[in-house]
Amino acid sequence: xxxxxxxxxxxxxxxxxxxxxxxxxxxxxxxxxxxxxxxxxxxxxxxxxxxxxxxxxxxxxxxxxxxxxxxxxxxxxxxxxxxxxxxxxxxxxxxxxxxxxxxxxxxxxxxxxxxxxxxxxxxxxxxxxxxxxxxxxxx
Amino acid sequence: xxxxxxxxxxxxxxxxxxxxxxxxxxxxxxxxxxxxxxxxxxxxxxxxxxxxxxxxxxxxxxxxxxxxxxxxxxxxxxxxxxxxxxxxxxxxxxxxxxxxxxxxxxxxxxxxxxxxxxxxxxxxxxxxxxxxxxxxxxxxxxxxxxxxxxxxxxxxxxxxxxxxxxxxxxxxxxxxxxxxxxxxxxxxxxxxxxxxxxxxxxxxxxxxxxxxxxxxxxxxxxxxxxxxxxxxxxxxxxxxxxxxxxxxxxxxxxxxxxxxxxxxxxxxxxxxxxxxxxxxxxxxxxxxxxxxxxxxxxxxxxxxxxxxxxxxxxxxxxxxxxxxxxxxxxxxxxxxxxxxxxxxxxxxxxxxxxxxxxxxxxxxxxxxxxxxxxxxxxxxxxxxxxxxxxxxxxxxxxxxxxxxxxxxxxxxxxxxxxxxxxxxxxxxxxxxxxxxxxxxxxxxxxxxxxxxxxxxxxxxxxxxxxxxxxxxxxxxxxxxxxxxxxxxxxxxxxxxxxxxxxxxxxxxxxxxxxxxxxxxxxxxxxxxxxxxxxxxxxxxxxxxxxxxxxxxxxxxxxxxxxxxxxxxxxxxxxxxxxxxxxxxxxxxxxxxxxxxxxxxxxxxxxxxxxxxxxxxxxxxxxxxxxxxxx
Numbered sequence: 001x002x003x004x005x006x007x008x009x010x011x012x013x014x015x016x017x018x019x020x021x022x023x024x025x026x027x028x029x030x031x032x033x034x035x036x037x038x039x040x041x042x043x044x045x046x047x048x049x050x051x052x053x054x055x056x057x058x059x060x061x062x063x064x065x066x067x068x069x070x071x072x073x074x075x076x077x078x079x080x081x082x083x084x085x086x087x088x089x090x091x092x093x094x095x096x097x098x099x100x101x102x103x104x105x106x107x108x109x110x111x112x113x114x115x116x117x118x119x120x121x122x123x124x125x126x127x128x129x130x131x132x133x134x135x136x137x138x139x
Numbered sequence: 140x141x142x143x144x145x146x147x148x149x150x151x152x153x154x155x156x157x158x159x160x161x162x163x164x165x166x167x168x169x170x171x172x173x174x175x176x177x178x179x180x181x182x183x184x185x186x187x188x189x190x191x192x193x194x195x196x197x198x199x200x201x202x203x204x205x206x207x208x209x210x211x212x213x214x215x216x217x218x219x220x221x222x223x224x225x226x227x228x229x230x231x232x233x234x235x236x237x238x239x240x241x242x243x244x245x246x247x248x249x250x251x252x253x254x255x256x257x258x259x260x261x262x263x264x265x266x267x268x269x270x271x272x273x274x275x276x277x278x279x280x281x282x283x284x285x286x287x288x289x290x291x292x293x294x295x296x297x298x299x300x301x302x303x304x305x306x307x308x309x310x311x312x313x314x315x316x317x318x319x320x321x322x323x324x325x326x327x328x329x330x331x332x333x334x335x336x337x338x339x340x341x342x343x344x345x346x347x348x349x350x351x352x353x354x355x356x357x358x359x360x361x362x363x364x365x366x367x368x369x370x371x372x373x374x375x376x377x378x379x380x381x382x383x384x385x386x387x388x389x390x391x392x393x394x395x396x397x398x399x400x401x402x403x404x405x406x407x408x409x410x411x412x413x414x415x416x417x418x419x420x421x422x423x424x425x426x427x428x429x430x431x432x433x434x435x436x437x438x439x440x441x442x443x444x445x446x447x448x449x450x451x452x453x454x455x456x457x458x459x460x461x462x463x464x465x466x467x468x469x470x471x472x473x474x475x476x477x478x479x480x481x482x483x484x485x486x487x488x489x490x491x492x493x494x495x496x497x498x499x500x501x502x503x504x505x506x507x508x509x510x511x512x513x514x515x516x517x518x519x520x521x522x523x524x525x526x527x528x529x530x531x532x533x534x535x536x537x538x539x540x541x542x543x544x545x546x547x548x549x550x551x552x553x554x555x556x557x558x559x560x561x562x563x564x565x566x567x568x569x570x571x572x573x574x575x576x577x578x579x580x581x582x583x584x585x586x587x588x589x590x591x592x593x594x595x596x597x598x599x600x601x602x603x604x605x606x607x608x609x610x611x612x613x614x615x616x617x618x619x620x621x622x623x624x625x626x627x628x629x630x631x632x633x634x635x636x637x638x639x640x641x642x643x644x645x646x647x648x649x650x651x652x653x654x655x656x657x658x659x660x661x662x663x664x665x666x667x668x669x670x671x672x673x674x675x676x677x678x679x680x681x682x683x684x685x686x687x688x689x690x691x692x693x694x695x696x697x698x699x700x701x702x703x704x705x706x707x708x709x710x711x712x713x714x715x716x717x718x719x720x721x722x723x724x725x726x727x728x729x730x731x732x733x734x735x736x737x738x739x740x741x742x743x744x745x746x747x748x749x750x751x752x753x754x755x756x757x758x759x760x761x762x763x764x765x766x767x768x769x
Contacts, residue, residue: 004477011485015492022496025530026503033526034511037519055521072645072735092645092726092737095370095707106523133519 035106039137040083047111056085056116057104057134065099078103080137089118097121102134142205142284145193149278152186155179156271163264166257167333176260177248184241191238194283198225203295206287207231213297213703215673223308224298229430230283232311237273239312240266240319247323250766251342258335265326272453280449297703300674306364314357314384318422320350321391328415329461332468340402343415345765347395352758354388359751370709370724372739374747377527379434382505383425386498390418393494400487404550405473412470416461421498423454433509478551486545493538500530536588539631543567543595546624547602563598570594589635596628619761626753633746643739649732657740659721660684674701676710679725679734683714696723696736720744
């Protein structure tokens with residue numbers, strides 16, 4: 001085989017392998033790192049596995065916010081006006097977190113206790129902005 | 140009356156732009172001689188500039204009969220922010236964007252000379268295509284001069300407090316200079332498909348490098364702004380808005396590297412054209428994602444599905460048109476060149492391959508939720524930051540690792556010595572050892588990856604710098620490139636250090652109480668209060684003592700309240716030390732008088748932006764050297 005033809009085959013092989021590896025990388029990373037959205041009603045009717053990280057959203061129920069005395073633990077309830085789920089979270093709350101306002105939390109759901117353990121509470125920049133999913137959940 | 144004048148200016152600019160496009164196209168197909176149409180762009184520029192100042196006038200005089208002003212300004216806003224509020228929303232920022240496009244077209248027209256005037260007309264006509272599409276979009280569906288009659292309020296709403304900030308005022312214009320500049324190589328590439336061959340690769344490389352410099356600086360400013368203004372010390376969130384600026388950046392980086400090959404070796408020609416088209420399409424997809432509200436993002440604009448649809452149509456139209464032109468064209472490579480595995484051509488091919496793969500997987504992760512929602516019947520998902528970290532780090536590693544030796548290779552016409560290769564490996568190994576010894580007490584896999592990347596790039600730069608002893612011109616010719624490559628290494632170093640060596644702690648403190656983090660002791664010593672024209676804030680004063688050397692300083696983070704928009708802002712306080720940032724942000728004040736705060740140390744975080752500045756300077760140097768010393 002001529003040298004330049006050989007080179008061309010190397011190039012094509014190299015490109016092909018790189019693309020295959022990237023596709024593999026993308027799909028394996030995607031499997032573990034997507035968070036499905038659940039409204040409180042979804043959580044009731046169709047609870048996810050408790051080892052899978054999900055997002056739950058709705059309104060923060062009025063008068064449901066309880067703060068632990070000496071730690072950063074917080075408990076509150078998320079409602080979609082049909083069902084509610086209790087949420088526990090340890091950490092700082094975003095500035096726009098208020099009762100009766102929309103919220104999206106990321107974490108794990110434990111159906112037996114009907115409790116959602118959040119590791120992240122999403123902050124939104126705009127007072128009037130309601131997350132798309134929350135809007136839908138309230139309909 | 141005055142806002143209507145602004146609107147008329149816009150309509151004039153739109154008409155002239157449409158006419159310029161049509162007449163160049165007509166002249167190309169009919170072979171009718173036409174005049175130098177490139178002068179039109181001066182007129183368009185002045186019309187858009189006038190229109191810009193008309194809108195500024197409405198902002199500065201608090202004319203709340205203009206809907207856009209009413210939505211984005213407030214009488215109590217300081218003058219400076221009233222001025223920058225113009226680009227705080229969708230309509231105004233788009234007006235700024237088209238103004239910047241016209242500036243690029245004007246500068247290109249001034250600095251480039253063509254022997255045939257039709258060629259220049261043709262190149263500019265493709266820029267006009269983009270320009271008038273956006274102008275039409277502004278006039279018919281996003282008009283900043285739209286009136287609100289009767290006037291709803293005399294006080295306006297407000298500029299989002301997050302945007303009342305210095306970095307914000309300059310971040311969008313610089314970023315827009317980056318995006319808009321890519322329209323020039325796009326036009327050159329399309330014109331090449333119409334057989335405008337004069338210096339096309341030189342032009343593409345130079346103009347891409349210049350807009351890439353702005354893009355780099357713009358993205359870095361955005362990251363810096365997010366770091367101190369969002370209040371929680373993150374510098375990159377893999378948010379859709381950030382990703383949609385990173386995708387064009389990666390494509391533009393690939394583009395000017397590919398243009399170097401096309402320029403010197405007359406190969407990769409079609410690939411260069413394709414990349415130039417893709418970079419602009421990348422910008423448009425980004426613009427669509429940010430402005431249509433289709434993705435939930437921390438900083439998207441006020442949302443309107445109709446506008447999203449129109450933007451999608453414009454994006455599709457420009458995509459289809461450019462691909463049609465591209466596939467109909469007949470651009471060929473110099474077939475007599477066969478490059479070997481160890482050659483500059485091959486290493487630049489690797490560079491392009493990895494950059495484009497990076498762009499594709501980032502774009503894929505960004506828009507995957509849209510497709511998921513469509514195909515799963517309405518279930519929504521989000522793709523988390525771990526996805527992006529997992530897929531980008533390995534690819535970025537190979538990219539940086541090959542970069543070091545890649546810059547030292549020669550074109551395949553001259554032989555590459557095994558000596559260079561072995562020297563590079565030795566220097567990389569040496570640098571890696573030095574870095575490992577100096578900086579890290581322990582080595583995780585992540586650190587090793589970072590050290591190898593940085594060492595490899597620096598090795599390339601060092602060895603190429605040593606070559607000045609052989610050839611002084613060689614160094615000067617490559618100064619821009621070397622500066623930019625050092626910039627990449629500095630940024631990667633910052634990313635590596637801050638990702639693996641930051642420390643952070645969330646605390647509840649009452650006045651007089653202290654806590655320690657890393658080698659600092661933090662004591663909450665007092666509280667304060669201040670009132671400004673458009674907000675007031677509570678301040679907590681911390682005394683921070685460096686336990687290693689006994690130095691101490693105060694940090695005063697704030698919690699600000701903006702009455703006009705009834706919003707609360709976290710103003711972090713940052714102390715910059717040579718090694719690291721000490722960062723405090725307040726969460727809230729409990730009824731008991733205690734403060735909840737987050738304290739952090741961020742080693743070498745400044746290197747991330749310092750590196751970006753070096754990249755930008757390298758790019759600007761490279762552009763101006765080529766311009767001044769042709």
